[in-house]
Amino acid sequence: MPNVVQVKDLGKRYVDGDRSIEVLRGLSFDLSAGSSLAITGPSGSGKSTLLNILAGILPSDSGEVWLQFAGEEFALHLARERERTRMRRTHIGYVYQFFNLVPTLTVYENVCLPARLNKRRDLDSVARELLAGFGMADRLDAFPERLSGGEQQRVAVARALLMQPPLILADEPTGNLDAANSAHVASLLFDSAERMGISVVIATHSEDVAGRADKRLQLDSPERVDSPERVDSPERTPMP
């Protein structure tokens, strides 16, 4: 299977005055099409930063990030903000822990949003089917404020799946849910992705959720550096 994601020697640091926090350093891993990767680690270890770099929301400071979708290869580390945005719009689904839905759009409109941005009106009926499959058929015209946390995450997963993107990035999607809802949302995400052949990268603190992924990447606490000079440390690689 070809790799959907290939990360080589990735580095990212945040600078605050004369202090620098090196969140990611020398990170390398790859992810084959249709498989899943769980990213775990303590708070502040760079899980969200890594997902944002993979989505093209944040630029990396060093290293390479290659994405390969439908035979086309993207050098994300070289791409401009505009190209990264275009790539994200067409090839990536994203699920957050909080605030997953646009409050001024209904459930149905939230799910259809990526399709409309890509001018794919033909997916309107798919959106209905997906939402029906997720038990949300009677909530299509409701605004997000009327939904429970579990319902909101189900809608978010449906939205991420609608375009059948090659890659879904999920940032602690069950972190705000009770155990039952957490299991339900995780099942919807992993099962649907597997059925559709979608790769998943999921950041999580939950051992149960991480256990459902094919691979796991453990991130450590970041290095704090007093001067913005680079400090070398051993590479972090994903555990099998």
Next chain:
Amino acid sequence: MIALALGRFVHRTPWSTAMALLGVALGVTSIVSVHLVSSSVAGQLDGLIPQGLAGYTHFLHRDDLHAGHYFALRKRWRAGEMADVTRLEPLIDESIELAGRGVRVIGIDIFARGGGLQLQASSRASNEFSWHGVWLDESLVGHVQHPVNGVVNAPRGTLIADIGVAQDLLDWPADRISYVGVGRSRPWEALQDYSERLLPGFGAGLPQVQPQWPSGFDWQVLNLGQQHPASQFGKSVLFNISALGLLAMLVAWFLIYQVAVSWLRRLWPVFQRLHVLGVEWVSLQGYFLALMTLLGLLAGVAGLAMGKWLAQWLYGLVVDQQPVFALDAWVVAKAMVSAIAVCLLGGAWAFRQALTGHGANGARLWLAALLAAVATVGVLVPATDLAGAFLSIALLSLMTVLLITPMLARLRSHAALIRGPYLARLSVREAVWYPQDLAVALSGLALAIATAIGVGLMVDSFRGDFSRMLEQRLSYDLVVRGTERELRELVADLRDHQGVRRVQPYAGGYTRAKGIPVELVASRFDEIEAARYGFDGQLARGDILLSEQGAQALRLAVGESIRIDGHLAVVAGVFSSFGDVQPRVLMDVSHPLAALAGTIGSVSLNASNPADLRGSLAKRHTQLAFELQTELRATAMATFDRTFTITTVLIFIALVVAGIGVYVAVTTLRLNKRTGSGVLLSVGVNRAEDVAMDLALGVGIGAIAVLLAVPLGMAFGWILCSVINPRAFGWTVELQLGWQAFAGPIFWGLLAAAVAGVLRIGRFEAGSVHAPR
């Protein structure tokens, strides 16, 4: 530590702070500039009343008045029948011709004033005071035989003397007087004086309360405004301007509140944590109000400086002069109190709202209904006068403010009906999604647009009526002014002049009808001349045409009659008279009253080539002033437009301040937007779409403001045309709903909101959206 945290907050939000300062400073600027211009104009208007006639509250008139009437009245006063009367003095106020000049002779009882002189002479002609002497304005110096006691600041051609001297000058018997001046102690007098200093022109808008007179009192009573219509006219204009100045202040108040709401939204998480750590809310509120006070202080100082500059600029635009305004204690106090008090109140109210939540919509609706009812009374009951009409406008504005939050809540519940492209759809819906954050800024914008529409409707309607009046009135090609002798020479000269089709001389003068000063104009009122005033046919011998103001002041309608100086006059028609400061009576030269009209003052004529005719006549008649019809029309329209310059500038300021208010509100909305912006980022919304969404939000806010402003503006327009104009000036303006009056304000309002929406500066200041999680 808390103060340090607030200081850092301000430091980290420089753009929001600068916008807040600018908005409040602009509000104060409008307050200061209106005050300075108004107080300067009010001072000049006070100067229209000669010093000898100042200080009275009422004037008593009757036919064939003589000293016996005065003494009988004085006897009753001394017997205690008029307890609140503090002054009662005979007066002479007439016009004569002295040494070829028109002179207004004012006779006062110097002895009754305690023998002392209360006239403030700008210079004294001689060191000796003479009981037989006179006080003059500058233009009469050297033209009067009597000893001159002093030169006074008074309207041109004014002569003031003791009553006996005035009778001699008029060749009147010793028992004849013009009328009686009365001073009455008024309730709330001190308060009214303070109000006038605080809001120049304010007094003109207050309802005139008629004092009680003793039984059997058969005098015609005029108040100050009726007695001195020119001064009253000017002060009514001032009141209108002051009221518009208040609008800019009101919008600035809304902005201050919006700033307080916005800052609180950013600071609230910090305050909550501090409260959890044991800091009392009252203490946190104190720190917050100190921050708002600092804002008010700085904005007040900036507004004072900018207001002084704006006043000079505006004054120069309107009257073509460059006076130097001084910032007296009143204007400084007004500016600083407005800025600081409103900052404090706005801050305290916003803090209270944040702590306790917002009032129920039901209570707002009831209160709005109550305000609407009181506003209706102010419009329908003429006794409430100008103040009642403006109070109605203020109450309607407040009613709209009250209704905005429930209306947004209503719209929010139907938000799903807002369709269109998804990104535009979600942005427009956002404009109704957070009523509490947006309501006040939206109110400010709606009020500014509504006022612009209302004033625009009034000005356009007025302009239309004024233009039609000029069309009708300016039917002659050339108008010539000068002395009677020179004009008679001109008429004789024109008799055989080829190319001159019609020559129309006019005689003019002044008298009183029911005690009210009226202007008399006599001419040959054939069909052509009568048609200039909208009257069909020739004016009959005993008939008069009366200006609309005259009909209102004298309470006369077409077909009714009045006795003026003993002559009966039947009102054959009422004509519009925009721009007149006092009632006007027109009659044919054959009318018995025509003798009172005095000498010929102007001649109008029609000619085949008026410009050439003027050129040739001007060479032969160098003392006469010639004006072409086209020049008169251009001057009249230019004067009309200049009159509304201040209005336009004030509305523009209000719109700018409202736009800043919307910008501040949008920055608050962006705090809410973190719930959606992360998602939009993740689904690949690009920068152009992001800007388009902000534009849609701005336009959405503007559209809601327009939705509110259009009916409100139409209501304002109607009140201005049909209620305020008749009450202030005695003329009615027919409201015409032209699209131009709507297009401009709607365009500028939408533009202000759109710019506020797309303005990117300050977007990522402290408290704004951060990277999504």
